[in-house]
Amino acid sequence: MSQRTLQIKALTVETQRQGQRVKLVDNLSLSVERGKVLALVGPSGSGKSLTCAASLDVLPPGTWRKAGVISIDGEVRSPSSLRGREVAVILQNPRSAFNPVRTMCSHAYETLHAIGADLPGWQERAAMAMIAAGLSEPQRIFDLYPFEMSGGMLQRMMIALALMSEAPFLFADEPTTDLDLIVQRDILDLLERLKQERGLGILLVTHDMGVVARLAEQVAVIDSGRIVEAAAVSDLFLRPVHPTTRQLIDAHLSLYGMEWAA
Numbered sequence: 487m488s489q490r491t492l493q494i495k496a497l498t499v500e501t502q503r504q505g506q507r508v509k510l511v512d513n514l515s516l517s518v519e520r521g522k523v524l525a526l527v528g529p530s531g532s533g534k535s536l537t538c539a540a541s542l543d544v545l546p547p548g549t550w551r552k553a554g555v556i557s558i559d560g561e562v563r564s565p566s567s568l569r570g571r572e573v574a575v576i577l578q579n580p581r582s583a584f585n586p587v588r589t590m591c592s593h594a595y596e597t598l599h600a601i602g603a604d605l606p607g608w609q610e611r612a613a614m615a616m617i618a619a620g621l622s623e624p625q626r627i628f629d630l631y632p633f634e635m636s637g638g639m640l641q642r643m644m645i646a647l648a649l650m651s652e653a654p655f656l657f658a659d660e661p662t663t664d665l666d667l668i669v670q671r672d673i674l675d676l677l678e679r680l681k682q683e684r685g686l687g688i689l690l691v692t693h694d695m696g697v698v699a700r701l702a703e704q705v706a707v708i709d710s711g712r713i714v715e716a717a718a719v720s721d722l723f724l725r726p727v728h729p730t731t732r733q734l735i736d737a738h739l740s741l742y743g744m745e746w747a748a
């Protein structure tokens with residue numbers, strides 16, 4: 487494992503509202519290690535997705551990165567150079583991430599072409615990634631269009647596209663949100679296996695504390711663009727300090743009919 491740690495330092499993202507500059511992400515720092523999952527949790531609109539987007543230079547129009555440095559093992563990197571090479575991405579709602587008029591084969595080619603890996607044998611590389619992501623019949627799936635696949639299959643395909651790049655880090659933004667419970671469990675199992683077998687370093691964006699408990703070692707809690715608490719998962723569940731953390735855990739416990747032990 488050559489690259490070990492991806493660091494986001496002092497990231498600030500701004501927008502303009504009624505003539506005023508507003509910070510959407512405020513001086514945020516995170517560290518993602520190979521073979522580990524760091525969960526970035528927080529309420530809706532707290533800045534989770536913008537943190538990922540700013541780190542890869544794909545911010546939406548009307549927002550910009552005001553400050554912040556991304557480095558791998560201490561070497562400063564331009565965010566756009568990381569995308570698809572050092573950092574692969576999977577998103578929620580896989581259906582909207584695919585071009586409806588292109589087959590899976592075409593998507594695989596495009597992914598490999600974008601990183602200069604569209605070399606002879608690219609189809610075998612694509613097929614191996616698809617098998618690793620749990621798509622056991624890659625030759626059949628190559629010919630399918632998105633509308634011919636279930637949400638779970640599409641999420642596996644998105645993970646396969648991420649694996650094709652052989653990037654050491656993965657940003658997974660709400661990867662299970664729109665999937666049914668059984669598929670959610672399968673996708674979380676798959677991410678866990680990829681973390682262990684490939685040593686992927688995963689930044690897992692979620693507001694679901696169940697997903698955090700299942701997959702992450704470390705958690706950073708974000709509220710209004712700022713990290714308000716960071717801890718190992720077990721410590722965070724046992725001794726949450728910040729009110730936002732307590733709210734997230736309370737909501738999770740009440741959803742599943744449980745209460746605090748003390």
Ligand SMILES: Nc1ncnc2c1ncn2[C@@H]1O[C@H](COP(=O)(O)OP(=O)(O)OP(=O)(O)O)[C@@H](O)[C@H]1O
Nearest residue numbers: 501510529530531532533534535536546547548549
């Ligand atoms: N293009 C944009 N222009 C202006 N403000 C934006 C833009 N995109 C997002 N925002 C604002 O930035 C803040 C953070 O948004 P972000 O999408 O990062 O939140 P999030 O934590 O990922 O939320 P969710 O869990 O709902 O996906 C929100 O207040 C949102 O309204």
